[in-house]
Structures are given as C-alpha cells and as structure tokens.
Amino acid sequence: xxxxxxxxxxxxxxxxxxxxxxxxxxxxxxxxxxxxxxxxxxxxxxxxxxxxxxxxxxxxxxxxxxxxxxxxxxxxxxxxxxxxxxxxxxxxxxxxxxxxxxxxxxxxxxxxxxxxxxxxxxxxxxxxxxxxxxxxxxxxxxxxxxxxxxxxxxxxxxxxxxxxxxxxxxxxxxxxxxxxxxxxxxxxxxxxxxxxxxxxxxxxxxxxxxxxxxxxxxxxxxxxxxxxxxxxxxxxxxxxxxxxxxxxxxxxxxxxxxxxxxxxxxxxxxxxxxxxxxxxxxxxxxxxxx
Amino acid sequence: xxxxxxxxxxxxxxxxxxxxxxxxxxxxxxxxxxxxxxxxxxxxxxxxxxxxxxxxxxxxxxxxxxxxxxxxxxxxxxxxxxxxxxxxxxxxxxxxxxxxxxxxxxxxxxxxxxxxxxxxxxxxxxxxxxxxxxxxxxxxxxxxxxxxxxxxxxxxxxxxxxxxxxxxxxxxxxxxxxxxxxxxxxxxxxxxxxxxxxxxxxxxxxxxxxxxxxxxxxxxxxxxxxxxxxxxxxxxxxxxxxxxxxxxxxxxxxxxxxxxxxxxxxxxxxxxxxxxxxxxxxxxxxxxx
Amino acid sequence: xxxxxxxxxxxxxxxxxxxxxxxxxxxxxxxxxxxxxxxxxxxxxxxxxxxxxxxxxxxxxxxxxxxxxxxxxxxxxxxxxxxxxxxxxxxxxxxxxxxxxxxxxxxxxxxxxxxxxxxxxxxxxxxxxxxxxxxxxxxxxxxxxxxxxxxxxxxxxxxxxxxxxxxxxxxxxxxxxxxxxxxxxxxxxxxxxxxxxxxxxxxxxxxxxxxxxxxxxxxxxxxxxxxxxxxxxxxxxxxxxxxxxxxxxxxxxxxxxxxxxxxxxxxxxxxxxxxxxxxxxxxxxxxxxxxxxxxxxxxxxxxxxxxxxxxxxxxxxxxxxxxxxxxxxxxxx
Numbered sequence: 001x002x003x004x005x006x007x008x009x010x011x012x013x014x015x016x017x018x019x020x021x022x023x024x025x026x027x028x029x030x031x032x033x034x035x036x037x038x039x040x041x042x043x044x045x046x047x048x049x050x051x052x053x054x055x056x057x058x059x060x061x062x063x064x065x066x067x068x069x070x071x072x073x074x075x076x077x078x079x080x081x082x083x084x085x086x087x088x089x090x091x092x093x094x095x096x097x098x099x100x101x102x103x104x105x106x107x108x109x110x111x112x113x114x115x116x117x118x119x120x121x122x123x124x125x126x127x128x129x130x131x132x133x134x135x136x137x138x139x140x141x142x143x144x145x146x147x148x149x150x151x152x153x154x155x156x157x158x159x160x161x162x163x164x165x166x167x168x169x170x171x172x173x174x175x176x177x178x179x180x181x182x183x184x185x186x187x188x189x190x191x192x193x194x195x196x197x198x199x200x201x202x203x204x205x206x207x208x209x210x211x212x213x214x215x216x217x218x219x220x221x222x223x224x225x226x227x228x229x230x231x232x233x234x235x236x237x238x239x240x241x242x243x244x245x246x247x248x249x250x251x252x253x254x255x256x257x258x259x260x261x262x263x264x265x266x267x268x269x270x271x272x273x274x275x276x277x278x279x280x281x282x283x284x285x286x287x288x289x290x
Numbered sequence: 291x292x293x294x295x296x297x298x299x300x301x302x303x304x305x306x307x308x309x310x311x312x313x314x315x316x317x318x319x320x321x322x323x324x325x326x327x328x329x330x331x332x333x334x335x336x337x338x339x340x341x342x343x344x345x346x347x348x349x350x351x352x353x354x355x356x357x358x359x360x361x362x363x364x365x366x367x368x369x370x371x372x373x374x375x376x377x378x379x380x381x382x383x384x385x386x387x388x389x390x391x392x393x394x395x396x397x398x399x400x401x402x403x404x405x406x407x408x409x410x411x412x413x414x415x416x417x418x419x420x421x422x423x424x425x426x427x428x429x430x431x432x433x434x435x436x437x438x439x440x441x442x443x444x445x446x447x448x449x450x451x452x453x454x455x456x457x458x459x460x461x462x463x464x465x466x467x468x469x470x471x472x473x474x475x476x477x478x479x480x481x482x483x484x485x486x487x488x489x490x491x492x493x494x495x496x497x498x499x500x501x502x503x504x505x506x507x508x509x510x511x512x513x514x515x516x517x518x519x520x521x522x523x524x525x526x527x528x529x530x531x532x533x534x535x536x537x538x539x540x541x542x543x544x545x546x547x548x549x550x551x552x553x554x555x556x557x558x559x560x561x562x563x564x565x566x567x568x569x570x571x572x573x574x575x576x577x578x579x
Numbered sequence: 580x581x582x583x584x585x586x587x588x589x590x591x592x593x594x595x596x597x598x599x600x601x602x603x604x605x606x607x608x609x610x611x612x613x614x615x616x617x618x619x620x621x622x623x624x625x626x627x628x629x630x631x632x633x634x635x636x637x638x639x640x641x642x643x644x645x646x647x648x649x650x651x652x653x654x655x656x657x658x659x660x661x662x663x664x665x666x667x668x669x670x671x672x673x674x675x676x677x678x679x680x681x682x683x684x685x686x687x688x689x690x691x692x693x694x695x696x697x698x699x700x701x702x703x704x705x706x707x708x709x710x711x712x713x714x715x716x717x718x719x720x721x722x723x724x725x726x727x728x729x730x731x732x733x734x735x736x737x738x739x740x741x742x743x744x745x746x747x748x749x750x751x752x753x754x755x756x757x758x759x760x761x762x763x764x765x766x767x768x769x770x771x772x773x774x775x776x777x778x779x780x781x782x783x784x785x786x787x788x789x790x791x792x793x794x795x796x797x798x799x800x801x802x803x804x805x806x807x808x809x810x811x812x813x814x815x816x817x818x819x820x821x822x823x824x825x826x827x828x829x830x831x832x833x834x835x836x837x838x839x840x841x842x843x844x845x846x847x848x849x850x851x852x853x854x855x856x857x858x859x860x861x862x863x864x865x866x867x868x869x870x871x872x873x874x875x876x877x878x879x880x881x882x883x884x885x886x887x888x889x890x891x892x893x894x895x896x897x898x899x900x901x902x903x904x905x906x907x908x909x910x911x912x
Contacts, residue, residue, distance in 0.1 A: 037696070091890070091894070099887055101834070101886060102883045102886035103887065109876050109878070109883060110876075113876040113880075220826075221827070224827060228706070231699065231700060266707075269707045269711075270707075364786050386785035386786055395786060395788075402783040404772055406777040407778075411768055411771075414765075414768060415789075418769060418788045419787070419788035423764070423765055424766065424797075425766055428765055429764075430760070438765065482787060
C-alpha cells in the first residue's frame with residue numbers, strides 16, 4: 001500500500017478520534033463523579049457549534065465566537081446541574097439520567113425556536129488552507145481539531161492531577177462517601193463537572209462545525225457517538241475514553257478509505273460493537289466496575 | 291470379555307450403592323474450601339460435613355468468614371479452592387439459581403424482602419423453584435399456569451400461617467416490624483420446600499420472647515425434616531438448639547463438635563462462648579501470657 | 580377478607596378493559612379519518628410502550644432501544660412482502676421471529692451490564708440500526724425507504740384503514756390482556772425481583788431459584804416483539820416506510836410515554852401514549868398559529884418539561900391518579 005494513503009488514513013483517523021474523544025470525555029467527567037449518564041451532552045455540542053457560527057456570522061472574530069460559545073455551553077451545564085440535577089439529588093441515578101433526557105429535549109426545542117431548521121457552517125479556523133504533506137491532503141481544520149482537543153485533554157489531566165479541586169473531584173469519583181467525610185462538598189464538585197462537561201461539549205461543537213455542518217437536531221446523534229467512544233474504551237477512566245475515541249476514529253477512517261462509502265460507517269460500528277460486546281466494560285475497564 | 295465388563299459394572303454399581311449408604315447421612319460436605327478477596331483470605335481451608343436432619347451452628351467472632359461460607363454454599367461467591375458437595379452433586383461449579391433448585395435456600399441477615407411486593411407476593415416468589423410456567427403460559431393464563439398459581443397461593447398462605455403472619459399477607463414489607471420481616475423472610479425460604487436451609491444470624495435484633503419463639507420454630511422445622519445450617523453471634527441460643535457446632539476464626543476452622551463437647555472444652559468456652567466473642571488475635575495474646 | 584378485596588380489584592380491571600374495548604370498537608362510527616389516524620398512532624405507540632413497560636417497570640432494565648425493534652419489525656414486514664411476496668400476515672409473524680431472535684442476541688450481550696449503562700448502550704443501538712438501514716440499500720432502499728407495502732386486509736370487505744384500525748386495536752387489547760396476566764403471575768413476580776430500581780435484589784432472586792439472566796433476556800425479547808408487531812402493523816398500514824422514523828428520538832419518546840404514563844402497570848402505556856400524542860396534536864395545531872415558530876419546537880420543549888416534571892413530582896407516573904387508592908395504602912389496608 002502506498003505510504004501516502006497510510007498517512008492519510010492515520011491523519012483523518014486521529015482527527016476523527018479526537019472528535020470522538022472530546023465527545024466522550026464529557027460523559028466521563030460527569031459519570032465518574034455523579035454516576036449519572038448525562039444524555040444532554042450532545043446538546044452542549046450543538047449549542048457550541050450553533051453559537052460559534054451565529055456569532056461569527058454577526059462579524060465577531062472566530063476565536064472569540066468560539067470562546068463565547070464554549071462559555072455559554074459551560075453555563076448551560078451549570079444550569080442543568082442547578083436547575084435539574086441538584087434538586088433531584090436524592091432520587092435514583094436512573095431518574096437523574098432520564099431528567100437529562102428531558103433537559104435535552106427542552107434545549108433541542110428551544111434551539112429549533114431560535115435557529116429554525118437551518119444548517120450552519122463555518123470556514124476553517126483562521127481560514128487555514130488545506131495542507132499537502134507527503135502525498136496526503138490535510139484539511140485545514142484538522143490541526144485545529146487535533147490541537148484544541150489535545151490542549152483540552154492536557155488541561156483536564158493537569159487539572160485532575162495537580163490542582164486541589166481536581167484532586168477533590170478524583171476523591172469524589174473514587175469514593176463519594178469518603179470524600180464527604182473529609183469535608184469535600186460533593187454537590188459543589190458535581191456542579192463543577194457539569195460545567196466542565198458543558199465546556200467540553202462546547203469545544204467539540206466549535207471545532208467540528210467547519211467539518212460537519214450543525215443544526216438544532218444534532219444533539220442526540222452526538223450524544224450517541226460520545227457514548228460509543230466512552231463505552232468502547234471504558235467510561236470509568238479518562239484514558240479509556242480517549243483510547244475508545246481513537247479506536248473509533250481509526251476504524252472509521254480506514255473503513256472510509258477501503259470500502260464503498262455507503263458501508264464505511266456501518267463497518268466501523270460493527271467492529272466496535274464486537275469489541276464492546278466481548279469486553280462489556282470497555283477496553284480499559286477497572287475490573288467489573290460499572 | 292463381555293463377562294468381565296458386566297462383572298466390572300456390578301462392582302461399580304456395588305461401590306456406588308455403598309458410597310451412597312455411607313453418604314446417606316451426610317447432606318452437605320465442604321472439602322477444604324478457601325476463598326480470597328485480593329490479598330485477604332476470608333475462608334482458609336475449611337472442611338466439615340453436615341448430616342441430614344441436623345441443626346448446625348457456625349459461630350465465631352466478627353470477620354471469621356461465617357457469612358462468606360453461606361454465600362459460597364449458595365453460589366453467590368466463587369470458591370478459590372476446594373469443593374462443596376450436596377446430595378452427591380458438586381455445588382461450586384453451578385450458578386446460584388440452579389443450586390436453589392437442588393434444595394438449598396438462604397435467609398439473608400438483612401432479609402432483603404422485595405419492597406415492591408406485598409408479603410404474600412414475597413412468599414409466593416419463594417415457590418419459584420418448584421413451579422415452571424413461563425411467559426407464554428402465564429401471559430395466556432393457560433390451565434397449567436392457573437393451577438400452578440392456585441398451588442402457589444395455597445403454599446404461600448400455609449407458610450405464612452406457619453410463622454403466624456397470615457394476617458399481614460397484603461401489607462408491604464416496610465409496614466412490618468423487624469421480627470415480622472424476619473419471619474416473612476423465613477416463610478419465603480420455606481415456600482421453596484428446601485432440604486437445606488441456610489440462616490444468617492436469625493436471632494439478630496430480636497427480643498428474648500421472639501428468640502424463644504424462633505427457636506421453637508426452628509426445632510419444628512427440624513422435626514419436619516429440614517436440615518439447617520445457621521450462622522450466629524449469640525452463642526448461647528445457637529448452642530442450645532444445635533446438634534453440631536462449627537467454630538470459625540479468621541477464616542479457619544477452630545472446632546467442629548457437638549454442643550456438649552464444645553461447652554466442656556475450657557479453651558473454647560473461655561474464648562468463643564458467652565458474652566463477648568474474642569478474636570484470634572486476642573486468643574493468641576491470651577495464650578502467650 | 581383481604582383476599583376478596585384483591586380479587587375484586589382485578590375483576591374491576593377487567594370490567595374497565597371490556598368497557599374500553601367496546602368504546603374503541605365503536606369509535607369509527609363517529610370519528611372522521613383524521614381523528615382515526617391519530618387514534619391509530621396512539622395505538623401503535625401504546626404497543627411499543629407496553630413492551631418497554633414490561634422491561635423497565637417490571638424488570639427494572641432501562642432500555643432506550645425500542646425504536647430499533649419497531650424498525651426491525653417494520654422493515655422485516657416490508658422486505659418480506661415487497662421483495663419475497665409473502666402474505667402480510669405471514670410477514671408479520673416472521674417479523675416477530677426475526678426481531679425476537681435479534682433481540683435475544685442483543686439482550687444476552689447487553690443485559691450483562693448493570694443499571695443506567697444499559698440505557699446508554701441501548702441508545703447506541705439506535706445509531707447502529709440507522710447506519711445499517713442507510714447502508715444496506717439493496718435490502719432497505721437506503722434513505723428512500725420502501726414503498727408499495729401491501730395492506731394487511733386479506734379480502735376487501737371494509738375499507739383498508741378501517742380494517743387496520745380494528746386489527747391494531749384488537750391486537751393492542753390482546754397484548755394488554757397478555758401483559759396484565761403476566762404482571763399478576765409467577766413470571767411477573769420473578770421479573771419484579773430483579774427490579775433494582777424499586778426494591779428488588781438480584782442476589783435474593785437467585786437464591787430463590789430465579790435465573791435472573793434468563794428472565795432479563797426473555798422480557799427484553801418480549802418487549803422487542805411488542806415493538807415488532809407495532810412496526811409491522813405500521814408498515815402495512817402506511818404502505819411506505821422511511822429510515823428517519825426509526826431513530827433515537829422515537830426510542831426516547833417511547834421512554835417518555837412509559838415514564839409519564841406510569842411504569843407499574845401496562846395501562847400506563849395507553850395513558851402515556853394518549854397524553855403525549857394528544858399534546859403533540861394540540862401544539863401542532865395551535866402553537867404555531869398562536870405564537871409563531873417552526874412546527875415541532877413547542878412539542879420538543881413540552882416533552883422535555885413534562886418528562887422532567889413527572890420525574891420530579893409524580894415518580895410513579897399518572898397511573899396512580901387513576902387508581903382509587905395509591906398502591907401503598909391499598910396493601911396496608
């Protein structure tokens with residue numbers, strides 16, 4: 001096989017993988033601390049993308065548009081926590097999970113009211129032109145996607161590993177009761193993770209809009225793609241989610257390169273479903289933990 | 291050649307018959323069982339045999355591995371080593387629901403009644419093992435399912451009246467007192483018509499009068515032919531009704547004898563019986579003094 | 580004495596059932612085609628939701644994949660009749676077998692997982708199904724779907740839509756009766772023992788001899804079969820199907836219907852379906868006229884708000900409001 005084709009696969013695989021990982025990490029941060037599956041995660045992505053495109057079309061510079069959109073998505077995460085999850089904190093995790101479905105429907109409806117059925121798109125960030133490298137073509141947005149995702153993930157790891165709040169969050173994730181007894185406010189931590197998840201969704205939305213157009217109803221599909229990444233790798237560990245995203249991206253890129261276009265998504269899906277059914281708790285699962 | 295084969299068969303049949311006779315008195319055999327959770331060995335090389343029709347009490351300090359042994363018998367935990375035999379069948383390789391169908395039922399320490407069902411329904415669930423109507427049968431209400439449902443209801447009511455709770459049949463578990471909940475749990479287990487009944491701390495949280503009543507009930511069950519294995523912290527009551535006593539400490543078997551023998555052993559009496567039960571570390575400490 | 584109370588309650592339930600059946604059979608006498616179509620939609624949704632209620636309300640397994648099995652039923656029926664020229668009723672039965680087998684396989688894999696993870700995984704199934712439908716163009720027609728699916732009615736004595744109406748509602752009520760029988764039986768009790776959402780316990784169930792995994796897979800399969808029947812009727816009734824209908828949104832909508840209606844009883848399916856479809860009609864008709872905006876927006880917002888409100892304030896759904904005594908006090912009497 002031509003080296004340039006391999007390179008092409010690799011680059012688009014990493015690119016797709018970064019997107020999947022960013023989608024999946026939002027689930028990871030919320031699930032690890034609260035044990036709630038936030039099925040409104042995709043709505044943050046939608047809001048991030050739609051807002052970036054809206055502000056940009058109003059003449060705001062693209063980076064600033066993206067930052068505003070990410071902030072709003074984070075705020076929305078906070079609203080989800082304060083308005084919906086926190087009041088129901090004594091109800092079961094299943095109820096809380098379904099509450100996020102309700103929130104997602106409401107957000108989707110509001111988005112439809114505000115933006116209508118219209119699809120929105122963006123140019124590549126800073127209008128980066130396509131790059132030709134070693135016989136492979138790199139779409140101008142690719143470095144942005146990869147770079148920003150890597151930055152966000154590094155930030156997440158630094159935050160979890162080196163800051164007091166991050167350590168408190170990890171303590172909550174490992175042992176909520178224990179964390180409570182040493183004076184960590186689990187409620188506050190869960191607010192932080194929802195904001196974090198919102199911002200993560202916003203980032204994903206902003207960076208993918210130049211690649212795939214967005215509209216009011218991309219929320220649930222994005223939720224599902226993120227869930228897939230999270231489950232393939234194992235939702236209980238961040239490394240697992242990233243690995244899951246990468247595997248997913250690579251599989252999709254290779255399938256796209258080798259098979260007729262109508263089969264590529266399904267090929268990737270089937271491989272991953274197989275992984276996932278043989279290793280039900282994900283590739284990197286802490287044994288038997290659900 | 292053929293003669294030789296049939297002769298071998300005869301011998302095998304004979305030995306099988308003999309084995310069965312030897313074993314007929316033993317219902318449950320634990321052979322050198324061990325289980326470890328990570329580095330912690332909860333049960334370490336324990337062996338004992340339970341005879342048909344006996345009441346066997348396992349006593350010992352907290353963390354001795356008593357409850358673990360019950361969970362191992364009914365298949366809720368996998369063995370790390372050893373074998374468990376029940377009526378000539380090996381238990382430690384089969385799933386818990388299958389073990390239950392062979393005639394082993396457990397009443398948990400915390401009962402675990404199903405809070406979404408009435409007491410009657412809880413006891414009716416106990417009849418699951420000896421009934422077989424499935425989705426189609428019950429959904430279409432075929433005669434077989436109808437007949438079974440009647441039998442189930444009859445059995446459940448009779449077991450509830452055995453423990454004196456037929457008046458509370460339609461209540462939810464949360465409306466019952468602790469002792470009533472314990473008795474409901476017992477009725478549910480009895481509805482399964484077990485050969486071997488495992489009781490985890492049956493006296494826990496009961497008052498003196500309730501304890502006496504429960505003891506009478508357990509003795510009556512023994513009369514009815516049910517073999518009972520119980521785990522108990524209250525050594526006096528446990529010894530009083532038992533035919534056999536097994537003492538566990540730190541996962542190891544310390545003694546396996548009749549209650550009289552247990553009582554007459556000075557070392558055991560001071561360290562494991564009466565009042566507070568001491569642990570192995572304290573025993574070692576006392577011995578070294 | 581208590582026993583008679585219990586019996587009378589179920590008798591009352593069957594009396595209501597009979598009344599409702601008569602009412603539904605007479606509706607076509609006075610309702611126009613438009614309203615008939617809405618009532619049929621309610622029936623379709625109710626059947627799918629009923630399957631979910633058995634799975635979620637009884638066995639406590641959170642599934643968000645009902646649309647997949649609805650779609651499998653619809654596509655099986657459509658493909659068998661248009662490409663292989665099976666009789667529609669035979670296609671419906673074969674669709675049940677196909678969907679049931681697939682569901683049993685999926686259930687065996689997915690139900691090893693616990694709690695809300697199951698809901699996430701079954702949600703993912705929706706995407707896989709839609710990719711499958713879009714990819715296997717030769718079989719499914721891809722994005723164009725399948726047209727010219729024959730009607731169920733074997734001989735044309737009454738109009739097709741009327742036949743479909745009667746067929747659908749008779750099936751719906753038969754399935755309701757089946758579900759009610761199931762709930763009040765050995766099987767229903769076994770399912771409730773593994774409902775960790777409301778007071779079950781898998782260990783206890785196993786110690787009492789219940790094969791938890793087998794029951795989970797069976798009820799998952801049964802729920803899928805309900806959805807498949809609804810799917811077949813839907814496909815034969817409309818005569819054409821498109822992939823868009825069988826997506827995550829439908830799965831979620833069905834879950835909302837189950838939660839809003841109430842998951843403790845199969846009746847909740849009808850209540851939930853009627854309420855949400857009624858609401859959709861109302862909003863579709865008036866909201867876009869009174870306050871302008873794209874159609875669909877207000878429905879989505881309403882679904883979301885109703886779901887959140889019911890979960891917070893009526894965790895048992897609407898069903899308890901229709902029972903004279905709430906279940907708790909009924910038992911304590």
